[in-house]
Amino acid sequence: MSFDSPCATPAANARPQPIRIHHGFEDSMRFGEMCAVRCSTCALRRVCVPEGLSDEDARRFDDVPRVRRAVRRGETLFRAGDRFEHIYAVRAGSFKTVVMHPDGREQVTGYLLAGELLGLGGIAAGHHVAEAVALEDSQVCAIGFPGLEAVAGQVPVMQRQLHRLFAAAIVRDQSQLLRLGTMRGEARLASFLLDISARLAALGYSPRSFLLRMTREEIGSYLGLQLETVSRMFSRLQARSILTVRQREVTLVDTLSLGEMANSAA
Amino acid sequence: MSFDSPCATPAANARPQPIRIHHGFEDSMRFGEMCAVRCSTCALRRVCVPEGLSDEDARRFDDVPRVRRAVRRGETLFRAGDRFEHIYAVRAGSFKTVVMHPDGREQVTGYLLAGELLGLGGIAAGHHVAEAVALEDSQVCAIGFPGLEAVAGQVPVMQRQLHRLFAAAIVRDQSQLLRLGTMRGEARLASFLLDISARLAALGYSPRSFLLRMTREEIGSYLGLQLETVSRMFSRLQARSILTVRQREVTLVDTLSLGEMANSAA
DNA sequence: CGCCCACTTGAACACCCTCAAAGGCTGTGG
């Protein structure tokens, strides 16, 4: 987990290698490779970086040590107990975060898409408490946290953005708590699908048809259900013509009914 | 929700009024009253404020606009939709945070004790998403967030502490997600009680015997259970001599068994 | 004292889990 790639020096620039990453990023890189990058040319700039940075501030932000890193599907970005040094911005692909129970059971606590931040919880104790696993071939920006803090201290608008992203993580967790605490299985799934749909839409993808990157078991863990229950719910929703499922490909048909289910008391 | 109390000018100091606040703080104040305070004399300093501040930094921190405020039991500190302006540090007493569902149901998402921060999620959207309600007569420090950010930008150790407190909120939420996602009702209650016990111990209170400040209904909402189920679980644990309950007064007897329950798969 | 609210306890039922079996998809190696 150390950044010893020959490419990881701040001055170096990515030398693209023709390996396709999903989600249509124009540039690509070898897996395991890590390259210095600049945010000013990043497609996700409007998600990560605050609007209206002055040229000088933007330059200062680009000076934060930061490397891009490709993570293959199933690989872990960090594990519980790893020393906290970086936060990670998902650049392409998707991740799950998993918390381990003392007895070995796992709980999926997060499902992260492009533009979202990973690993923030690690600041509390100086080491990560969760594990982050790529759900597909993905890319992240690893941002050295001390450097980021230093810049945030000098550029108020950066600091504000950092805090907003912290808060966004808290709000995400809270809405997940709402799901687990008050909803029936069916409503949890409906709400989960609508949430993903909205987040994909915000990234410019189709909110109607998408590929789930988690297995039934992972979705179940995330929603506090068993994998069989998740499967049954999908079948039931399809039988009611509310959506169509084929393996992990979901197409929302009746978004209104889905919304009612997510918000209904029963 | 504006700070227009005559006492709320930065220079003024508290004029104690003999109203008792639980949890044994030496100084007290009238309810609804808001007074400027300094952290350097606060009993919770070691929880809120980082260790080893230089004198100069400590002075700068004390300059952050900040007022103490007494909140009577049942009163709300902020509501969902309120503009986000302050974060609140619990000084004495306890709070719950509640998220409202579109259909009117409520979900208790947090149970906050002295030294913990309230309202952080509001930064994300500029307004609060949850509601905070005092569970007993309590006191908070209301800290103007822009001012806090300004000081954090100048004093790295303050900034680090702020981030740590952010992260602590995330970690708290994650462990609650673990509870709701993987545990049976009984294990949830056991884990909840142990969590409270540990947090009270950290504040110097007895970890063995304490007063729950939430009703069965609120505990149930927090744990994703019905109030009847919570009541039954308490009765069952008492029948097994693992604890004793009388209304809201709980005494943990067999902490080992409680821990096993919280960590067991079944 | 009496009201109200919180809490307790019981019984029937619903939801979801557990166990089990079978079919489908994917990737690997022959």
Place this chain on the structure above:
DNA sequence: CCACAGCCTTTGAGGGTGTTCAAGTGGGCG
């Protein structure tokens, strides 16, 4: 290219946990 293994997914049946509805008790406060 096919065969096979392994995992993911679906579906069924039965049982357990927690919910819902209902009634009754107890404590706190006016």
